[in-house]
Amino acid sequence: MFKSKYIHECFINSKLLLFHTLTFSYEILTGEDIVLWEKNKFDFISNKKLGKLISKLFIVEDKGSDEALLNKAITLLGNKGRLKPQFFIYVTTECNLNCPYCYQRDYKSKNITISKKHVDSVVTTIDLLSKKENKHLVIFGGEPLLPQNKQIVEYMFDRFKTIDATVEIVTNGIYLKQYDDVLSSNKQMIKILRFTLNGPKKIHNFIRDNSNFDTFSIITDNIRYVLNKYDHIQVIINFLLDKLNCDSISDLFNELEINDILGKQNCRIEFGRIQSRKHPENNFYKNELPYTEYYPVLLRTKLKDKRITDEMLIGSEVSILGKIYRQFLKKEIAIPNLKGCKAIYPGVFAFYPDGKIYPCDEIAGDVSYAIGQYYPYFMFYKEKENWSSYSVLDNEKCLKCKFIGMCNGGCLVSNLAVNGDINSPYCLDIENSLNNFLVELELEGFFNGQDYS
Numbered sequence: 229m230f231k232s233k234y235i236h237e238c239f240i241n242s243k244l245l246l247f248h249t250l251t252f253s254y255e256i257l258t259g260e261d262i263v264l265w266e267k268n269k270f271d272f273i274s275n276k277k278l279g280k281l282i283s284k285l286f287i288v289e290d291k292g293s294d295e296a297l298l299n300k301a302i303t304l305l306g307n308k309g310r311l312k313p314q315f316f317i318y319v320t321t322e323c324n325l326n327c328p329y330c331y332q333r334d335y336k337s338k339n340i341t342i343s344k345k346h347v348d349s350v351v352t353t354i355d356l357l358s359k360k361e362n363k364h365l366v367i368f369g370g371e372p373l374l375p376q377n378k379q380i381v382e383y384m385f386d387r388f389k390t391i392d393a394t395v396e397i398v399t400n401g402i403y404l405k406q407y408d409d410v411l412s413s414n415k416q417m418i419k420i421l422r423f424t425l426n427g428p429k430k431i432h433n434f435i436r437d438n439s440n441f442d443t444f445s446i447i448t449d450n451i452r453y454v455l456n457k458y459d460h461i462q463v464i465i466n467f468l469l470d471k472l473n474c475d476s477i478s479d480l481f482n483e484l485e486i487n488d489i490l491g492k493q494n495c496r497i498e499f500g501r502i503q504s505r506k507h508p509e510n511n512f513y514k515n516e517l518p519y520t521e522y523y524p525v526l527l528r529t530k531l532k533d534k535r536i537t538d539e540m541l542i543g544s545e546v547s548i549l550g551k552i553y554r555q556f557l558k559k560e561i562a563i564p565n566l567k568g569c570k571a572i573y574p575g576v577f578a579f580y581p582d583g584k585i586y587p588c589d590e591i592a593g594d595v596s597y598a599i600g601q602y603y604p605y606f607m608f609y610k611e612k613e614n615w616s617s618y619s620v621l622d623n624e625k626c627l628k629c630k631f632i633g634m635c636n637g638g639c640l641v642s643n644l645a646v647n648g649d650i651n652s653p654y655c656l657d658i659e660n661s662l663n664n665f666l667v668e669l670e671l672e673g674f675f676n677g678q679d680y681s
């Protein structure tokens with residue numbers, strides 16, 4: 229009998245927590261069992277406990293068992309079925325705000341806005357790439373809903389009507405009311421309006437770097453307006469966590485309640501992390517909350533504030549931890565993702581006003597990452613193949629890694645930006661992220677009262 233290689237061990241409060249990094253199950257050892265485990269004296273562990281360790285694959289028959297388990301996972305989960313790709317259409321690179329964490333600041337040398345000819349080419353290209361399906365189109369920027377963009381946005385909607393499409397708009401929400409007639413006349417097509425808040429009013433306005441301009445009040449006023457007027461449109465508020473606002477989650481919830489926003493059936497809060505996948509170790513935004521701390525922070529706040537539901541534990545590079553948490557609660561089955569990130573599967577096509585197509589919204593506008601063009605005519609470049617054929621299952625380093633089921637080969641943007649090679653994985657610190665998550669759960673008493681025998 230051998231210990232599986234897919235085990236993360238976490239010793240805390242005189243318990244040894246074993247976590248299986250492929251099946252995401254756990255087992256807890258205490259007292260003498262810890263010593264026996266550490267000395268590989270499995271035969272001396274009580275029959276009941278040994279049975280659990282074997283059935284949960286912490287102890288395997290031979291070294292080939294782990295390989296067989298990974299192969300089984302690959303067969304079951306590695307196959308890329310047919311899912312619709314995601315389409316992002318950037319109206320403009322221009323923005324009325326200047327958020328200090330904006331990842332587009334790297335390559336926003338001059339402002340460009342999409343033209344009618346570009347829109348025509350976008351529509352033709354999308355229809356070509358996703359012929360028969362209903363397409364979900366995300367209108368993005370810069371800030372797409374600037375007053376001067378109204379004509380081109382109206383034109384976009386007119387053209388979108390010619391293909392089978394639903395629309396999501398990502399906006400800072402400042403000029404939303406000026407677009408009321410556009411929302412109204414296209415309300416059947418618009419499914420999601422997505423806004424961002426950076427905390428309660430005082431902190432939000434401070435982070436947005438212009439405390440004299442009360443963007444919080446304008447945005448929340450406009451959110452309330454659309455919630456009341458367009459009750460079939462899903463409003464999503466992204467609450468981007470950083471070091472400045474992560475202790476003020478409940479304060480924001482209070483203010484959203486006072487503003488008659490929280491609790492509306494068509495409103496959802498989604499947490500996220502301010503991050504830079506292009507500069508994972510040297511983000512220009514200095515108040516970044518480390519991803520290794522992201523879930524502990526959310527769990528701590530959740531313990532104090534019941535308005536944070538289990539389903540809200542999403543976001544960041546290690547979002548698998550939120551799924552694992554819900555699996556622990558038996559609310560969801562967390563499935564190892566062996567297909568790669570969304571840029572690989574189902575695939576992303578980001579149409580930028582420069583006429584180029586990018587494989588991920590994180591690097592749209594950085595021409596060195598373009599995989600094709602849609603204007604003046606559509607073609608893919610040879611880089612397209614590198615992205616769409618990338619598979620964590622072809623990567624020797626990942627295949628040997630015990631965190632393969634949690635990380636799925638990392639981020640191609642980071643691979644390229646840090647290592648200069650799409651196939652050379654930039655590894656996230658999954659080990660510490662997982663450890664901090666398990667320690668936080670133990671500190672909160674999550675594992676207390678369970679059957680350790």
Ligand code: SF4
Nearest residue numbers: 626629635638653655
């Ligand atoms: S990217 Fe790194 S951490 Fe992720 S599976 Fe590959 S080797 Fe492991």
Ligand code: SF4
Nearest residue numbers: 569571588639640641
């Ligand atoms: S390439 Fe990186 S930033 Fe882009 S979708 Fe994949 S993980 Fe996210």
